[in-house]
Amino acid sequence: MAHFGDRVRLIEVLVRQGHPGPEVPCYGNFEQKLRDGYRYKELEGIPWTVLVDDLRGTVHQAYGSLADPTYLIDNDGRVAYYNVWTHVPTLFRAVQALLAREGRGVVLGGVDRKPHFGATLTNGWPALRRGLPQSAVDLETSVPLSAVGPWLGYQLRPLLAPLTLRERPLPRAAKAALGAAAVAAIMFGVRRALRGAAEATEAGNDAATGDNRSNGAAVPRAQPLVARVPAGVPREAAELVARGWLSPGAT
Amino acid sequence: MRIPDVTQRLNALEQAESAERYNYRHFRPRLVTGEVVKTIEARGIVPGEPAPDFELPMVGGGSWRLARHLNPPILLRFGSFS
Numbered sequence: 001m002a003h004f005g006d007r008v009r010l011i012e013v014l015v016r017q018g019h020p021g022p023e024v025p026c027y028g029n030f031e032q033k034l035r036d037g038y039r040y041k042e043l044e045g046i047p048w049t050v051l052v053d054d055l056r057g058t059v060h061q062a063y064g065s066l067a068d069p070t071y072l073i074d075n076d077g078r079v080a081y082y083n084v085w086t087h088v089p090t091l092f093r094a095v096q097a098l099l100a101r102e103g104r105g106v107v108l109g110g111v112d113r114k115p116h117f118g119a120t121l122t123n124g125w126p127a128l129r130r131g132l133p134q135s136a137v138d139l140e141t142s143v144p145l146s147a148v149g150p151w152l153g154y155q156l157r158p159l160l161a162p163l164t165l166r167e168r169p170l171p172r173a174a175k176a177a178l179g180a181a182a183v184a185a186i187m188f189g190v191r192r193a194l195r196g197a198a199e200a201t202e203a204g205n206d207a208a209t210g211d212n213r214s215n216g217a218a219v220p221r222a223q224p225l226v227a228r229v230p231a232g233v234p235r236e237a238a239e240l241v242a243r244g245w246l247s248p249g250a251t
Numbered sequence: 252m253r254i255p256d257v258t259q260r261l262n263a264l265e266q267a268e269s270a271e272r273y274n275y276r277h278f279r280p281r282l283v284t285g286e287v288v289k290t291i292e293a294r295g296i297v298p299g300e301p302a303p304d305f306e307l308p309m310v311g312g313g314s315w316r317l318a319r320h321l322n323p324p325i326l327l328r329f330g331s332f333s
Binding site: 001010011012013014018020025026028034040050052057059061062065066068073077079082086091115127130131143 | 280
């Protein structure tokens with residue numbers, strides 16, 4: 001939020017271990033937690049103020065005990081807005097809206113409960129890595145692929161970061177282009193799937209009519225069953241003959 | 252304006268957890284379920300209500316109290332080391 005300078009103040013409260021592990025066990029006393037506060041600020045290179053909640057998480061629990069929230073508090077000390085799942089571009093818009101009304105009141109409807117996981121997928125691995133192997137095993141057991149996702153996202157960080165770790169909201173034209181690309185990708189996938197299904201059906205028909213592909217010879221497309229029966233034979237009887245349920249002489 | 256204290260608010264919460272339960276040893280599916288419910292119900296402070304006041308130790312020394320820093324607006328984030 002460097003864009004806003006000193007017109008907004010960022011404060012972070014360190015809460016419980018989200019994904020405990022052998023090197024980062026759940027807190028048993030406040031000294032452990034305070035020590036992690038110092039490590040957290042140093043390892044993550046955090047320039048803003050970091051506070052350390054008490055062992056019971058009194059502040060965290062009083063503010064809803066959410067996993068990844070950020071509140072925007074106005075000049076009167078009231079909640080102007082909050083993300084249930086932190087999303088910086090949305091907060092950017094909320095701060096802009098709050099400053100436009102002299103720092104008071106509820107903005108953008110007050111709450112955003114959308115599960116924004118893009119930043120966590122791209123940048124969540126370093127925190128999860130601290131608790132390995134237990135953190136990943138616990139997470140995968142609870143939600144399959146939820147540990148693999150951040151690992152993969154972290155490997156692809158240079159590619160994803162411009163999209164998932166941006167500070168400002170995407171311009172409308174970029175959103176429209178991304179939407180169009182997503183629709184095109186879905187349509188491409190659907191067409192591929194339909195074509196695959198059609199080919200599988202065709203192969204099944206060939207097998208039913210006795211075509212043999214094992215000799216490597218070019219196989220002609222399967223003809224409709226009725227078309228192979230001599231002309232002049234009633235259509236229903238022709239179908240029965242073709243299926244081998246009726247001898248040709250019987251027609 | 253009277254600003255409620257976090258301790259008052261915590262004591263009034265039905266879902267308040269003990270230190271042992273709050274500091275879980277393993278991340279379990281019940282936590283995922285809990286987060287889904289909290290997301291759907293948006294279980295944070297209702298927008299427009301006073302943000303509960305608190306005072307906590309700062310990394311680097313000293314303490315920080317919300318009620319003393321109300322202008323300019325504050326982005327209050329909750330983060331974890333792991």
